[in-house]
Amino acid sequence: MENKPSPPTVEVLEADDCWRLLRGVALGRLAVWVDDHPELFPLNFRTDKETIVFRTAPGTKLSAALEGKPVALEADHINGRTNVAWSVVVKGRAAEVEQTEEFRTNVAQLLFPWSPGPKDLFVRITPDAITGRRFTIAPPQTWEITLDNATRAGFE
Template sequence: MSTDPNPAAGQSNPGQSHDVENLDSHECWRLLRSVTVGRMAVWVDDHPDIFPINYKVDHGTLVFRTAEGTKLQAATGDTPVAVEADGVDSDSGIAWSVVVKGQAAAVKNQEEVLDTVGLLLFPWQAGKKEHFVRITPDTITGRRFKIVPPLTWWTPLDDATRSGLE
Protein backbone atom coordinates (compact mmCIF):
# COMPACT_ATOMS: atom_id res chain seq x y z
CA MET A 1 0.00 0.00 0.00
CA SER A 2 1.44 3.38 -0.90
CA THR A 3 0.73 6.77 0.55
CA ASP A 4 0.71 10.22 -0.98
CA PRO A 5 3.82 10.54 -3.19
CA ASN A 6 4.39 14.15 -2.12
CA PRO A 7 7.75 14.21 -0.30
CA ALA A 8 6.51 17.08 1.87
CA ALA A 9 3.66 14.97 3.22
CA GLY A 10 2.50 16.13 6.59
CA GLN A 11 4.13 19.55 6.20
CA SER A 12 2.45 22.87 5.75
CA ASN A 13 3.38 26.52 5.94
CA PRO A 14 1.50 28.04 8.88
CA GLY A 15 2.17 31.53 7.52
CA GLN A 16 -0.31 30.98 4.69
CA SER A 17 -3.93 30.12 5.48
CA HIS A 18 -4.59 28.52 2.06
CA ASP A 19 -2.00 25.76 2.42
CA VAL A 20 -3.02 22.15 2.27
CA GLU A 21 -1.41 19.70 4.67
CA ASN A 22 -0.82 16.28 3.11
CA LEU A 23 -1.49 13.64 5.75
CA ASP A 24 0.53 10.50 6.40
CA SER A 25 -1.20 7.12 6.38
CA HIS A 26 -1.42 6.88 10.19
CA GLU A 27 -3.31 10.17 10.38
CA CYS A 28 -5.55 9.11 7.49
CA TRP A 29 -6.53 5.93 9.34
CA ARG A 30 -7.11 7.87 12.56
CA LEU A 31 -9.46 10.24 10.75
CA LEU A 32 -11.27 7.37 9.00
CA ARG A 33 -11.93 5.85 12.43
CA SER A 34 -13.43 9.16 13.63
CA VAL A 35 -16.39 8.98 11.20
CA THR A 36 -18.51 6.12 9.94
CA VAL A 37 -19.94 7.41 6.68
CA GLY A 38 -18.25 7.90 3.34
CA ARG A 39 -18.95 7.77 -0.37
CA MET A 40 -17.87 4.84 -2.49
CA ALA A 41 -17.19 5.40 -6.19
CA VAL A 42 -17.62 2.38 -8.45
CA TRP A 43 -17.85 1.65 -12.17
CA VAL A 44 -21.32 0.44 -13.26
CA ASP A 45 -21.62 -0.81 -16.86
CA ASP A 46 -20.40 2.23 -18.83
CA HIS A 47 -20.40 4.98 -16.20
CA PRO A 48 -19.17 5.89 -12.72
CA ASP A 49 -21.59 5.88 -9.80
CA ILE A 50 -21.35 6.89 -6.15
CA PHE A 51 -23.02 5.27 -3.15
CA PRO A 52 -23.03 6.37 0.48
CA ILE A 53 -21.74 3.68 2.81
CA ASN A 54 -21.37 3.40 6.52
CA TYR A 55 -18.22 1.50 7.33
CA LYS A 56 -15.82 0.39 10.03
CA VAL A 57 -12.03 0.35 9.90
CA ASP A 58 -10.71 -3.18 10.44
CA HIS A 59 -6.96 -3.93 10.46
CA GLY A 60 -6.02 -1.57 7.62
CA THR A 61 -9.17 -2.22 5.59
CA LEU A 62 -12.68 -0.80 5.39
CA VAL A 63 -15.73 -3.04 5.86
CA PHE A 64 -19.33 -2.22 5.00
CA ARG A 65 -22.63 -4.10 4.78
CA THR A 66 -25.03 -4.01 1.88
CA ALA A 67 -27.93 -5.79 0.27
CA GLU A 68 -27.96 -7.61 -3.06
CA GLY A 69 -27.94 -5.14 -5.94
CA THR A 70 -25.97 -2.67 -8.04
CA LYS A 71 -23.67 -1.48 -5.24
CA LEU A 72 -22.64 -5.02 -4.30
CA GLN A 73 -22.15 -6.15 -7.90
CA ALA A 74 -20.15 -3.08 -8.91
CA ALA A 75 -18.00 -3.05 -5.75
CA THR A 76 -17.05 -6.73 -5.92
CA GLY A 77 -16.34 -6.80 -9.65
CA ASP A 78 -12.91 -6.58 -11.26
CA THR A 79 -12.77 -2.75 -11.23
CA PRO A 80 -11.16 -1.03 -8.24
CA VAL A 81 -13.24 1.25 -6.01
CA ALA A 82 -12.55 4.51 -4.20
CA VAL A 83 -13.97 5.64 -0.87
CA GLU A 84 -13.88 9.24 0.31
CA ALA A 85 -14.68 10.40 3.83
CA ASP A 86 -14.33 13.86 5.28
CA GLY A 87 -14.99 15.99 8.27
CA VAL A 88 -14.70 19.47 9.68
CA ASP A 89 -14.05 20.90 13.12
CA SER A 90 -16.56 23.74 13.32
CA ASP A 91 -14.68 25.40 16.19
CA SER A 92 -11.33 25.65 14.39
CA GLY A 93 -12.60 25.72 10.79
CA ILE A 94 -10.18 22.92 9.90
CA ALA A 95 -11.48 20.40 7.34
CA TRP A 96 -10.04 17.10 6.17
CA SER A 97 -10.60 14.61 3.38
CA VAL A 98 -9.27 11.07 3.03
CA VAL A 99 -9.46 8.91 -0.11
CA VAL A 100 -8.90 5.15 -0.11
CA LYS A 101 -8.44 3.39 -3.45
CA GLY A 102 -8.33 -0.36 -3.74
CA GLN A 103 -10.11 -3.60 -4.42
CA ALA A 104 -13.36 -4.64 -2.74
CA ALA A 105 -14.29 -8.27 -2.14
CA ALA A 106 -17.19 -10.03 -0.51
CA VAL A 107 -16.39 -11.50 2.89
CA LYS A 108 -17.19 -15.20 2.49
CA ASN A 109 -14.89 -17.19 4.79
CA GLN A 110 -16.96 -18.25 7.84
CA GLU A 111 -14.27 -17.21 10.36
CA GLU A 112 -13.84 -13.84 8.67
CA VAL A 113 -17.62 -13.31 8.60
CA LEU A 114 -17.78 -13.99 12.34
CA ASP A 115 -14.92 -11.54 12.95
CA THR A 116 -16.66 -8.93 10.79
CA VAL A 117 -19.94 -9.32 12.71
CA GLY A 118 -17.94 -8.42 15.80
CA LEU A 119 -17.30 -4.97 14.33
CA LEU A 120 -20.87 -4.03 15.32
CA LEU A 121 -21.47 -2.53 11.89
CA PHE A 122 -25.10 -1.47 11.78
CA PRO A 123 -26.51 -0.07 8.50
CA TRP A 124 -28.40 3.21 8.75
CA GLN A 125 -31.11 2.12 6.33
CA ALA A 126 -33.61 -0.57 7.25
CA GLY A 127 -33.65 -3.79 5.30
CA LYS A 128 -31.74 -6.98 4.82
CA LYS A 129 -28.02 -6.13 4.55
CA GLU A 130 -26.48 -9.56 4.79
CA HIS A 131 -23.44 -9.02 2.57
CA PHE A 132 -20.20 -7.85 4.16
CA VAL A 133 -17.66 -6.27 1.81
CA ARG A 134 -14.01 -5.57 2.63
CA ILE A 135 -12.04 -2.88 0.79
CA THR A 136 -8.30 -3.54 0.82
CA PRO A 137 -6.44 -0.32 -0.04
CA ASP A 138 -3.77 0.05 -2.67
CA THR A 139 -3.39 3.73 -1.77
CA ILE A 140 -4.61 6.06 0.94
CA THR A 141 -4.21 9.82 0.74
CA GLY A 142 -5.47 12.63 2.90
CA ARG A 143 -5.45 16.37 3.19
CA ARG A 144 -6.24 18.88 5.90
CA PHE A 145 -6.92 22.57 5.30
CA LYS A 146 -8.46 25.66 6.81
CA ILE A 147 -11.87 26.61 5.45
CA VAL A 148 -11.70 30.16 4.14
CA PRO A 149 -14.44 32.74 4.77
CA PRO A 150 -16.86 33.19 1.84
CA LEU A 151 -15.71 36.79 1.31
CA THR A 152 -12.29 35.42 0.36
CA TRP A 153 -13.81 34.38 -2.95
CA TRP A 154 -15.38 37.77 -3.74
CA THR A 155 -14.11 39.44 -6.90
CA PRO A 156 -15.20 42.61 -8.72
CA LEU A 157 -16.89 40.34 -11.28
CA ASP A 158 -19.29 39.14 -8.59
CA ASP A 159 -20.86 42.61 -8.45
CA ALA A 160 -20.96 42.88 -12.25
CA THR A 161 -22.74 39.53 -12.54
CA ARG A 162 -25.24 40.48 -9.87
CA SER A 163 -26.00 43.89 -11.40
CA GLY A 164 -26.60 42.24 -14.76
CA LEU A 165 -29.32 40.13 -13.19
CA GLU A 166 -31.14 43.06 -11.56
Protein backbone atom coordinates in the same frame (compact mmCIF):
# COMPACT_ATOMS: atom_id res chain seq x y z
CA MET B 1 -2.79 48.13 0.01
CA GLU B 2 -5.65 45.70 0.65
CA ASN B 3 -5.35 43.64 3.83
CA LYS B 4 -6.56 40.19 2.74
CA PRO B 5 -6.23 37.09 4.89
CA SER B 6 -3.69 34.63 3.57
CA PRO B 7 -5.08 31.56 1.85
CA PRO B 8 -5.23 28.44 3.98
CA THR B 9 -2.46 25.92 3.71
CA VAL B 10 -3.17 22.33 2.79
CA GLU B 11 -1.45 19.60 4.77
CA VAL B 12 -0.84 16.33 2.95
CA LEU B 13 -1.53 13.54 5.44
CA GLU B 14 0.58 10.46 6.02
CA ALA B 15 -1.13 7.06 5.72
CA ASP B 16 -1.14 6.55 9.52
CA ASP B 17 -2.94 9.88 9.97
CA CYS B 18 -5.48 8.93 7.30
CA TRP B 19 -6.30 5.65 9.04
CA ARG B 20 -6.59 7.40 12.42
CA LEU B 21 -9.07 9.89 10.94
CA LEU B 22 -11.08 7.16 9.19
CA ARG B 23 -11.42 5.30 12.50
CA GLY B 24 -13.20 8.36 13.89
CA VAL B 25 -16.01 8.58 11.30
CA ALA B 26 -18.64 6.18 10.03
CA LEU B 27 -20.05 7.77 6.87
CA GLY B 28 -18.37 7.88 3.48
CA ARG B 29 -19.06 7.72 -0.23
CA LEU B 30 -18.24 4.68 -2.33
CA ALA B 31 -17.32 5.29 -5.97
CA VAL B 32 -17.78 2.37 -8.37
CA TRP B 33 -17.94 1.97 -12.14
CA VAL B 34 -21.38 0.93 -13.44
CA ASP B 35 -21.68 0.10 -17.14
CA ASP B 36 -20.12 3.17 -18.77
CA HIS B 37 -20.20 5.71 -15.94
CA PRO B 38 -19.19 6.26 -12.30
CA GLU B 39 -21.75 5.96 -9.49
CA LEU B 40 -21.50 7.20 -5.91
CA PHE B 41 -23.18 5.56 -2.94
CA PRO B 42 -23.26 6.99 0.58
CA LEU B 43 -22.58 4.26 3.11
CA ASN B 44 -21.55 3.63 6.65
CA PHE B 45 -18.32 1.71 7.13
CA ARG B 46 -15.78 0.53 9.67
CA THR B 47 -12.05 0.15 9.46
CA ASP B 48 -10.61 -3.30 10.10
CA LYS B 49 -6.87 -3.06 10.48
CA GLU B 50 -5.92 -1.19 7.30
CA THR B 51 -8.98 -2.10 5.23
CA ILE B 52 -12.50 -0.71 4.90
CA VAL B 53 -15.55 -2.91 5.52
CA PHE B 54 -19.16 -2.08 4.70
CA ARG B 55 -22.43 -3.96 4.91
CA THR B 56 -24.84 -4.17 1.98
CA ALA B 57 -27.53 -6.13 0.15
CA PRO B 58 -27.65 -7.46 -3.41
CA GLY B 59 -27.97 -4.67 -5.97
CA THR B 60 -26.06 -2.24 -8.15
CA LYS B 61 -23.56 -1.19 -5.46
CA LEU B 62 -22.60 -4.77 -4.61
CA SER B 63 -22.44 -5.95 -8.22
CA ALA B 64 -20.28 -3.03 -9.31
CA ALA B 65 -17.98 -3.26 -6.27
CA LEU B 66 -17.35 -6.96 -6.83
CA GLU B 67 -16.90 -6.71 -10.60
CA GLY B 68 -13.12 -6.52 -10.25
CA LYS B 69 -12.66 -2.90 -11.24
CA PRO B 70 -11.02 -0.48 -8.80
CA VAL B 71 -13.26 1.27 -6.30
CA ALA B 72 -12.73 4.32 -4.11
CA LEU B 73 -14.10 5.40 -0.75
CA GLU B 74 -14.00 9.03 0.35
CA ALA B 75 -14.72 10.25 3.87
CA ASP B 76 -14.36 13.72 5.32
CA HIS B 77 -15.12 15.85 8.33
CA ILE B 78 -15.29 19.53 9.26
CA ASN B 79 -14.73 20.64 12.83
CA GLY B 80 -17.24 23.47 13.23
CA ARG B 81 -15.40 24.87 16.23
CA THR B 82 -11.98 25.20 14.57
CA ASN B 83 -13.01 25.31 10.86
CA VAL B 84 -10.44 22.60 10.16
CA ALA B 85 -11.52 20.08 7.53
CA TRP B 86 -10.02 16.86 6.25
CA SER B 87 -10.70 14.46 3.42
CA VAL B 88 -9.33 10.94 2.95
CA VAL B 89 -9.61 8.79 -0.19
CA VAL B 90 -8.96 5.04 -0.21
CA LYS B 91 -8.49 3.42 -3.63
CA GLY B 92 -8.37 -0.32 -4.09
CA ARG B 93 -10.24 -3.51 -4.85
CA ALA B 94 -13.34 -4.85 -3.17
CA ALA B 95 -14.12 -8.46 -2.27
CA GLU B 96 -16.88 -10.17 -0.35
CA VAL B 97 -15.90 -10.98 3.23
CA GLU B 98 -15.85 -14.54 4.49
CA GLN B 99 -17.89 -14.29 7.67
CA THR B 100 -15.73 -16.16 10.15
CA GLU B 101 -16.56 -16.21 13.85
CA GLU B 102 -13.73 -13.74 14.47
CA PHE B 103 -15.12 -11.37 11.82
CA ARG B 104 -18.67 -11.60 13.19
CA THR B 105 -17.42 -10.88 16.71
CA ASN B 106 -14.89 -8.12 15.98
CA VAL B 107 -16.27 -6.23 12.95
CA ALA B 108 -19.76 -7.26 11.84
CA GLN B 109 -21.22 -6.81 15.29
CA LEU B 110 -20.18 -3.15 15.21
CA LEU B 111 -21.44 -2.38 11.70
CA PHE B 112 -25.16 -1.66 11.76
CA PRO B 113 -27.12 -0.95 8.57
CA TRP B 114 -28.57 2.57 8.54
CA SER B 115 -31.21 1.99 5.88
CA PRO B 116 -34.07 -0.49 6.28
CA GLY B 117 -33.99 -4.01 4.92
CA PRO B 118 -31.64 -6.94 5.34
CA LYS B 119 -27.99 -6.18 4.71
CA ASP B 120 -26.37 -9.54 5.23
CA LEU B 121 -23.38 -9.19 2.92
CA PHE B 122 -20.06 -7.62 3.90
CA VAL B 123 -17.52 -6.17 1.50
CA ARG B 124 -13.88 -5.36 2.25
CA ILE B 125 -11.88 -2.76 0.35
CA THR B 126 -8.19 -3.58 0.38
CA PRO B 127 -6.35 -0.38 -0.50
CA ASP B 128 -3.76 0.09 -3.20
CA ALA B 129 -3.46 3.73 -2.11
CA ILE B 130 -4.66 6.04 0.65
CA THR B 131 -4.35 9.82 0.46
CA GLY B 132 -5.56 12.63 2.65
CA ARG B 133 -5.57 16.37 3.06
CA ARG B 134 -6.26 18.61 6.06
CA PHE B 135 -6.87 22.36 5.82
CA THR B 136 -8.52 25.31 7.47
CA ILE B 137 -11.68 26.43 5.70
CA ALA B 138 -11.00 29.71 3.92
CA PRO B 139 -12.93 32.70 5.25
CA PRO B 140 -15.58 33.94 2.78
CA GLN B 141 -13.69 37.16 2.06
CA THR B 142 -10.90 35.10 0.42
CA TRP B 143 -13.20 33.33 -2.02
CA GLU B 144 -12.91 36.23 -4.48
CA ILE B 145 -16.44 35.80 -5.77
CA THR B 146 -18.17 38.98 -6.84
CA LEU B 147 -21.61 39.53 -8.30
CA ASP B 148 -19.90 40.22 -11.61
CA ASN B 149 -18.71 36.59 -11.65
CA ALA B 150 -21.92 35.08 -10.29
CA THR B 151 -24.33 33.16 -12.47
CA ARG B 152 -26.97 35.54 -13.75
CA ALA B 153 -29.58 32.96 -14.75
CA GLY B 154 -32.21 34.74 -12.67
CA PHE B 155 -31.75 37.95 -14.68
CA GLU B 156 -31.30 36.52 -18.16
